[in-house]
Amino acid sequence: MSATPHTDRDPFAVMLRGAFLPTLAVGPVAVVVAAEMGGGKAALGAALGFAIAITFFALGLFVMRKLGGASDPFRFLASALAVFMGQMIFLLVVIIALQSATWLDGTAFGITVLAVAVVWQVFQVVAFVRSRRLAFDAPQETGQDGGSAR
Numbered sequence: 585m586s587a588t589p590h591t592d593r594d595p596f597a598v599m600l601r602g603a604f605l606p607t608l609a610v611g612p613v614a615v616v617v618a619a620e621m622g623g624g625k626a627a628l629g630a631a632l633g634f635a636i637a638i639t640f641f642a643l644g645l646f647v648m649r650k651l652g653g654a655s656d657p658f659r660f661l662a663s664a665l666a667v668f669m670g671q672m673i674f675l676l677v678v679i680i681a682l683q684s685a686t687w688l689d690g691t692a693f694g695i696t697v698l699a700v701a702v703v704w705q706v707f708q709v710v711a712f713v714r715s716r717r718l719a720f721d722a723p724q725e726t727g728q729d730g731g732s733a734r
Contacts, residue, residue, distance in 0.1 A: 595715055596649040600642065602711020607638055607704045614699060618692040629688035633696035636678060641704045644671050 611634035618630035644667050651663040675697075682688070 594649070595712060596645050598715040599708045599711045600645050602714070603704045603708040604638075604642065606707045607641075607700055610634065610696075610700050610703050611638070614692075614696040618689070618696070622689050622692055625687065626689040626692035629690065629692035630696040632682075632688060633693040634700055636675075637697045637700035638704070640671055640675065641701070641708075644668070645708075 611631070614630040614634055615627050619627035647667050647670075648664060651667070652659075682690070682693070
């Protein structure tokens with residue numbers, strides 16, 4: 585009986601599960617705190633910031649999964665950087681579009697996005713570290729004479 589590591593697990597699904605649930609708890613807390621501190625406009629800003637940020641990070645993982653390349657480190661890094669750049673451009677467009685919005689509190693929006701980003705990133709890294717991915721190729725079986733067993 586040999587102990588085989590869990591290499592068949594999808595690292596993106598593991599990271600999504602590990603980050604989504606803890607981050608989901610940030611939204612209601614942020615909306616309640618914003619409503620207490622700044623009223624309805626702040627609560628709306630916090631709710632919108634939460635929705636945009638959690639969608640932003642979850643879609644990033646889905647895109648990374650579709651691009652594949654988890655087995656090739658260089659392709660994975662290139663696609664990860666491309667997805668990150670796309671996310672930053674998307675966030676910049678959202679911030680520019682909401683810059684002059686008088687119907688929401690920009691401070692509550694920004695603080696909520698920052699809180700969601702920190703919680704998401706921390707739990708995504710924790711989930712990835714706990715996913716037990718191989719850092720080397722599994723050894724091939726060899727015969728008694730040292731040659732490969734067929």
